[in-house]
Amino acid sequence: MDIYLPIAGQSVNALLIVVLGFGVGLLSGMFGVGGGFLTTPILIFYGIPPTVAVASATTQITGASVSGAMVHMRRGGVDLKMAGVMIxxxxxxxxxxxxxFRLLQSSGQIDVVIGFMYVLILGWIGSVMLLDSLRTLGYVPAKAADTPRPRHNRWVASLPYRWRFNSSGIYISPVAPFALGALAGVLTVFLGIGGGFVLVPAMIYILGMPARVVIGTSLVMILAVSAATTMVHAVTTRAVDVVLAALLLAGGVIGAQYGALLTLRIKPDYLRLALAVIILLVALRMALGLAWRPEEIFSIEYL
Incomplete structure (x- = not known):
């Protein structure tokens, strides 16, 4: 069943978009990521203009994050104080x-910048997560020079004005989580992603938060920022396609519920390994899209 998207200016298979939303929602509930790192590239591969894909994906992220965050809050897996600082x-x-985003959009370079940033960021994050997961699971031997990892980064530990985050059991400066939240906010606007694939590893390895509260806290932060970003896009870029967003939300909200339940049945290390593989596959496809020469080249000239 095809449906017309008024902002994108094209017709899409409605069932396919709903299934995509379900899959992304599943990832959101399982890994604590907004899922936009997968939604936006697939929409671009499908033929949706990058600006519309980015702006509309933030709406889907909001819905999926609401559903997943509610499940984790009921289980006590959210540090609300930490989430507030990051928000x-x-x-x-x-x-x-x-x-x-608006400056690059007016210059006509936004599509290339979006693709390049996806390849760079996803390739780096995916490689680090994959190597760390394989070492944790014992598939790759640890280096002899490896030393036990400190609870949190030394730079974070040296920052002043420390606060106690009781739910996470850590005592650090709010400057570090504030900076991580700001980075996620920029990524959400620029790439249509919740920033969870950056936040989750950073919250574990930089802030030293325990895994039991990382996913839920990440989802609460993503929820607030993606909702604000949707409003920003609607007012400034006017690229939010409500029909596309509604189709993504229909599947995403349901998928997030199932994803949150799966975290209780699957070993966290295997979940992290699966996420790393998915991220690297998306990065590879984006790189091919930037470098692959099409069979036919078209140009548009203004007379």
Whole structure:
């Protein structure tokens, strides 16, 4: 069943978009990521204009994050104080990202920048997560020079004005989570992603948060920032396609519920390994899209 998208200006298979939303929602509930890192590239591969794909994906991220965050909150897996600090940084980052996005959009370079940033960021994050997961599971031997990892980064430990985050059991400066939130806000506006694939590893390895509260806290932060980003896109870029977003939300909300339940049945290390493989596959496909020469080249000239 095809349906017309008014902002994208084309027809799409409605059932296929709903299934995509379900799959992304499943990832959201399982890994604590918004899922936009997968939604946006697939929409672009399908033929949706990159600006519309980015802006509409943030709406889907909001719905999927609501569903997944509710499940984790009921289980006590959310540090609300930490989430509040990261949300404050995320709102600031979304404003900065919106200004940069608008400048690149007016120059006509936004599509290339979006693709390049996806390849760079996803390739780096996916490689680090894959290697770490394989070492944890014993498939790759650890280096002899490896030393036990400190609870949190030394730079974070040296920051002043420390706060106690009781739910996470850590005592650090709010500057570090604020900066992480700001980075996620910029990524949400620029790439249509919740930033969870950056936040989750950073919250574990940089902030030293325990895994039991990382996913839920990440989802709460993503929820607030993606909702604000959707409003920013709707007002500034006017690229939010409500019909496309509704189709993605229909599947995403249901998928997030099942994803959150699966985290209780699958070993976390295997979940992290699966996420790393997915991220690298998406990065590879984006790289091919940037470098592969099409069989026929078309150009549009203004007379």
């Amino acid at each position: 404050a940084g995320g709102l600031l980052g979304s404003v900065v990202g919106a200004v940069l």
